[in-house]
Amino acid sequence: MNNSPLRARDWTNAEAIARWDASFDPPKPFATAEDGDFVKRHLANPHLLRLLGDVDGRRVLDAGCGNGYFARILARRGAHVVGVEPAASRCGYAREREAAEPLGVEYVEADLSVLPDLGRFDAVVCSMVLMAVPDWRAAMRACVSTLNPGGRFVFALVHPAFEQLYRTWNAHGEYRTGEYLAEYELPGPDASDFHRPVSAYLNELAALGCRFVEMAEPRLDPAVAEAEADPTLAAYVHLPNFLVVAADAP
Secondary structure, three states, X not given: OOOOOOEOOOOOHHHHHHHHHHOOXXXXXXXXXXXXXXXXXXXXXXHHXXXXXXXXOOEEEEEOOOOOHHHHHHHHOOOEEEEEOOXXXXXXXXXXXXHHOOOOOEEEOOOHHHOOOOOOXXXXXXXXXXXXXXXXXXXXXXXXXXXXXXXEEEEEEEOOOOOOHHHHHHHHOOOOOOOOOOOEEEOOOOOOEEEOOHHHHHHHHHHOOOEEEEEEOOOOOHHHHHHHOOHHHHHHHXXXXXXXXXXXXX
């Protein structure tokens, strides 16, 4: 429960990237290299893929691709994928996977807020990234600027209203929070995320001239939770831990 949220200090993107780079642990990306972890497989990925639609033959940017698992999923579906990852260690891992199993994915190490000229894309996906970027507005603007007119921008976040869902549900049998409207730092095991209300992200989309398409709040299928025989998964059945948004560029 976050009754006394930390004051967010003036983070820079370089600081955040350095933290993510230093926290790289090879066994973790190896374990999630095919389709992500459990919650991404069952909650985020299906909605990201649905909202992107048919990617066969389309040029897609995976912005903040991490170990490259989602870029590889898209490439196997026929997309021409460029994956951008700011952390050198994670980008290096993705390149190693591409060398071992060539799928035609190009991986670029770059800060999302100051993207190099990568050409234009039919779609951009930014999964579980923006809440970890201090200069997130510049990153969103850069992503949208790479799109062809009418191109699809899809991003996923840890749901700002339920960021501590797993921990608080298992401690109290319900979700609890002490602050929502402020912006503050959320220290994590690898690096920090930054809490911002949902309205901040949606209003920025509007400011960029994007046409809102859909917002999804994924729920874990109760049958999946039952099959896992893990009572700690109940939180994901009752409340959304992720938020997935689709919008089209002007």
